[in-house]
Amino acid sequence: MKIALLDQLREQNPIVFNISNFVTVQDVANGLNALGASPIMSEEVAEADEMVGLAGAVCLNLGAFTLPQVKQITTVGQLANRQHKPLVIDPVAVGAVRFRAQVATELLQTIDPDVIRGNAGEIAALAGLDWQAKGIDAGQGSGDLVTIAQTCARKHHCVVILSGPTDVITDGQRTVQVDNGTPLFQTHVGSGDMLSSIVAAFCAVEPDTFEAAQTACLVFAAIGQRVAGTAERMGAGTFITKLMDALQFTTVAEIEAVAAYK
Amino acid sequence: MKIALLDQLREQNPIVFNISNFVTVQDVANGLNALGASPIMSEEVAEADEMVGLAGAVCLNLGAFTLPQVKQITTVGQLANRQHKPLVIDPVAVGAVRFRAQVATELLQTIDPDVIRGNAGEIAALAGLDWQAKGIDAGQGSGDLVTIAQTCARKHHCVVILSGPTDVITDGQRTVQVDNGTPLFQTHVGSGDMLSSIVAAFCAVEPDTFEAAQTACLVFAAIGQRVAGTAERMGAGTFITKLMDALQFTTVAEIEAVAAYK
Amino acid sequence: MKIALLDQLREQNPIVFNISNFVTVQDVANGLNALGASPIMSEEVAEADEMVGLAGAVCLNLGAFTLPQVKQITTVGQLANRQHKPLVIDPVAVGAVRFRAQVATELLQTIDPDVIRGNAGEIAALAGLDWQAKGIDAGQGSGDLVTIAQTCARKHHCVVILSGPTDVITDGQRTVQVDNGTPLFQTHVGSGDMLSSIVAAFCAVEPDTFEAAQTACLVFAAIGQRVAGTAERMGAGTFITKLMDALQFTTVAEIEAVAAYK
Structure with a gap:
């Protein structure tokens, strides 16, 4: 786990090109900016x-997507592949909405992501496994989370991040579990989208995608956990305000002090 | 007034499907989430x-709408009617912009809302009454607010919420006025849109739409009022942060303690 | 410098019609609202x-623009010219993206802005001068900022605001430099967009566009500087929250006390 990548990111200020969903786009832009990356949207x-040429990495968010947007997402994904820019995909709600699962499956036949990040329901859907999902959130279901993530990673030949109370990061061979985090992430709608774009930012400064992905997860989860620890009972509004501050100020040493992974 | 519906909402975590306007969509999603509902947008x-099938209720926000969006709004509204899902409409700016009044009037000939929520200018426009409106805000005008709301409710055979310093809620027969609230709601652009979606969330857990609508208004207004009461002079930025926290934490008992309606 | 224009703005509550980009639209609406103007978007x-008829001024933001949006931007700009409403243009990223520079240049052949506001890279691009830009931010480059701004103003026959640590405001003849501000503006993605719309709000209450533009810059920069001064180390999340509060509450006298321009 190369937590010092955070310093590298802040020094290099990589440009991340995001196709974002309109619900959370402002938080995604501000989160990247606060951490030390440079967001562009189009x-x-x-x-x-x-x-894509300007960017150090690309993040495609499939939330709230119309058919014209899917067409653009496809084009941008193919351009990222062609220009060898790291490509992160966030398959929002593919676990809950059949239409999205179908479109995302087709999309993954035309582009090769370096990382897919989603919750258990979303990753299970892309792995072709059975899982119950509800709304945009992961539902309940049987099945070992590590197995689900590994199956998805092997199927799509990429790194998979399965987000949850414990994040599972795997490239199909290597697997890491990050235990940091806070339930407060779920009180704010944009948390997952923000993480996906932050993963892309780390991919822009670290060629080993698995390394970049696990570090991004740990950094984001640890920062959130530290924020949550500053008050006994914190609400969604205060959390997002303090999270933005902490993305900006939290040091590598502070993250190392709480890092919990296996 | 069944304020305990709030506990039911938090327990059931109903999915609310929103066609939101792009200006306030993030606040609407976070407001629903903080209160205890589950927002989806598309x-x-x-x-x-x-x-619509996933959702417990549907909210259509007519703010910032393009003609393709109006087409989608129409389709979603018809689907909600067909699937018997409660349908809330927020007719943003129909009191100020003739084009919107015209489109909204046509829309209301093809779909049957369960609730219409707007300010005095918007409700007057849909009631076919004269009223002065300016921008997205209600303007000045003659005419009794209760009469305006009742006329609109009878014309469209639904519950009408006329928002303002005093909220008027009526199904044309029964009428309630909620006196809770705070002028701070007007300092933040998304307040009205947030309320409309919260009304939908209550409709998802209470079959009596009038009951759901009046409770939603009281809960939202009382929570805002309590937030405003925590500081002598509060600005728009602090208010929205604290409002999100309070949507999450305010209890039924705390709301009952300040509830003011007739 | 007529700082008292701020009181006039708050009294008149002018409507500003914004074609905003989807990344920052909510902040722009809330910023205008907090300051005392009335935002409409469509x-x-x-x-x-x-x-346009409803509005006292129009602001066109070229951020994140699709070709249909450019068509609408063109129409709205022409309508503003025809209806003699002050027109502000924010040429987002035209310094970094050739496609945008090209589209913006074509746009400026069909509409006549009263004010163009951008960073050094954006203003240089519209002035036809060489400049390095990166992402949405101004890059490094040679060339005197005052000369760049004046060249752009003379080329497009309008007031130009070149934003940066020092803001340069010029109509090609008269030039003012505002030294107020804080680096915190750069920690929040929507700051520049917010300023552009606030410039439009001042243009709605002051017929001398140069006067309106310089006052808007000073008011916004001074308010941000005062906010930054309230804590030793402030993060992006806290800054935007406090900025919204301060836009609402800061008085003309408080701004005059810190005003720094030459």
Whole structure:
């Protein structure tokens, strides 16, 4: 776990090109910015090639996607592959909505992500496993989370992050579990989307995608945990405000002091 | 007034499907989430049927709407009617912009809302009454607010919420006025949109729409009032942060202690 | 410098019609609202004429723009010219993305802005000068900032605001530099967009566009500086919360006490 990658990220200030969903886009931009990356967003295909060229990594968020957006997502994903830019995909709600599972499955036949990040329901759906999901959140279901993540990783030949109380990060061979975090992440709608883009930011500064992915998860989870620890009972509004501050100020040493993974 | 519905909502965590406007969508999602509901958003017609099926209630926000969005709003509204899901409409700016009044009037000929929530100018416009409106806010005008709300409710055969310093809730027969609230709601642009979606959340757990609507108004207004009461002079930024916290933590008993309605 | 214009703005509560980018739209709306203006947003061409008619000023933000949006931006800009409403343009990322520079240049052949506001890279691009830009932020480059701003102003026959640690405001003849501000503005993604719309709000209450533009810059920069001064180390989350409060409450006298310009 190379937590010092955070310093590298802050020094290099990598540009992350995001196709974001309209619900959480502002938080994603501000989260990247606070951490030390440089967000760019665009919905126009005509500038996609140039945007990918500017970027150190690309993050495609499938939340709230229309068919024109899916077309653009496909183009941007293919451009990222062609330009060898790290590509992160966040398959929002594919566990809950059949239409999305179908579109995402088709999408994954035309582009090769380096990382897929989702909750248990989403990762299970892309792994072709049975899982119950509800709304945008992971539901209940049987099945070992590590097995689900590994199956998805082997199927799509990429790193998979299965987010939850414990994050599972795997490339199908290597597997790490990050135990840091706080339930407060679930009180704020944009937390997962923010993490996906932060994973892309780490991929922009570390060529080993598995290393980048696990570090991003640990950094984000540890920062959230530290924020949650500053008050006995914290609400969703205070949490997001303090999280933005902490993304900016938390040091590598502070994260190392609480890091919990196996 | 069944304020205990709030506990029921928190227990059931109903899914609310929102067609939201892009200005306030993040606050609407976070407000629903903080209160204890589960927001889903989508702009794609192809998944509308499935989204409505997942949802316990549907909220259509007419703010910032393009003609393709109006088409989707119409489809989603019809699906909600067909699937017998409670349907809330927020007719943003129909009191100020003739184009919107015209489109909204046409829309109401093809779908049957269970609740319409707007300010005085918006409700007057849908009631076919004269009223002055300015921008997205209610303007000044003559006419008794209760009469305006009742006229609109009878015309559209649904519950009407006329929001303002005093909220008027009526189904054309029964009428309640909620006196809770705070002028701070007007300092934050998303307050009204948030309320509309929260009304939908209550409709998902209470079959009597009038009961659900009045309770939603009282709960939201009372929570805002309590937040405002914690400081002598509170600004728009602090208010929205604390409002999110309070949506999450305020108890039924705390609301009952300040409830003011007739 | 007519700082008292702020009182006039708060009294008149002018409507500002914004074509905003989807990344920062909520902050722009809330910033305008907090300061004392009345924001309206719309993405529908069919209501553009009416929206412009309602507005005291128009602000076109070129961030995250699709070709349909550019078409709408063009229409709204032409309507603003025709209806003699002050028109502010924020040419987001035209310094970094060639496609945007090209589209913006074409746009400026069909509409006449009263004010263009951007960072050094953006203003240089529209001035036809060489400059290095990175992402949405201004990059490094040679060339005197005052010369760049004046060249752009003379080329486009309008007031130009070149934002940075020192803001340069010029109509090609008169030039003012505002030294107020804080690096914290850069920690929050929506700061520049917010300023552009606030410039429009001042243009709605002051016919001398140069006067309006310089006052808007000073008011915004001074308010941010005062917020930053309230804590030794402030993060992005706390800053935006406190900035919204301060936009609402800061008085003309408080701004005059810190005003620094030449």
